[in-house]
Amino acid sequence: MSTPSPVLPAQAAARIGHYTVIDVRTPGEYASGHVPGAHNVPLDHLRAALPALKAAAARGDLLMVCASGNRSATACGELAAADIPAATLTGGTAAWAEQGHTLHRPEGAARAWAMERQVRLTAGSLVLLGIAAGTRYRPARWLAAGIGGGLVFSALTDTCGMAAVLSKLPHNRPRPDDLTATLTALERGYA
Template structure:
């Protein structure tokens, strides 16, 4: 996989209006704080959004954003496979905020924890449950081993299966009407 073009937050902030900003985090993460003017297209909905993103890319450069840059880099790769050029924000919204740039928050939507925090809670809880249950039923310790192995695999491959599963939970899913409105706005 080729490394996508990247843009440092300082560069992006100089003329944010030159970009169509696409935030690929879950709707709850997006509501908690996103770049001004960003559109929310969760990573697992990117395939359905390709026609609208192609239209948007014809007008302005797409700037893909997530919390750290990992999901936005994956989005850039997926877009590159569809011959849609895109750039990723180096360090994501975390770096954007650390640089002192403004974020918009959706006060009407219920904000959820960032995906990384959800993964840490789920993984930690499953490991503790496996160890606790292992005192009564020793084979239950394999649950802890499996989760630990999954975390190692996640680090080595820079992917996260647990995040993919957690993204499917109802509070991490976009409302159909919201996603449709976003895609219509991008397609114009």
């Protein structure tokens, strides 16, 4: 089993042509801006993509990318368990853009919100709903308390159950044809 190696954005930019870049964010996040040439394989579809990723890794280095580096590190761990070597982009697309590297944004693509922003909106809305409803029906305040507890747990464990639920929404799911085309391109070695 190989250990994932972190790659700084400047290092990745200098060698971008040597990598097969895999963006493990949701399709909506991917459409909002991704490393040029990146293929979108959402993290929750990684297991199904292992044969294609193994084929791509046999031809060259894999670079896993997400928004901040957390999901890509998780992906590297899963790939390492399957004996597929991969590196992770330190700081993700946020660090890539902060250092002045361009993000590709497909023309006509709707500007999707990052998963973190979707979580903040949902959590904040549920807390407000719990507090507002709690003025008339006291047990509704438990909704706000539950969301607050979930956010604390999320921070302590560096996981996010709400993001897992939100990733199931239609705008965060890959269209089957898109994912199939991506996996076929990875297996055959063309972009």
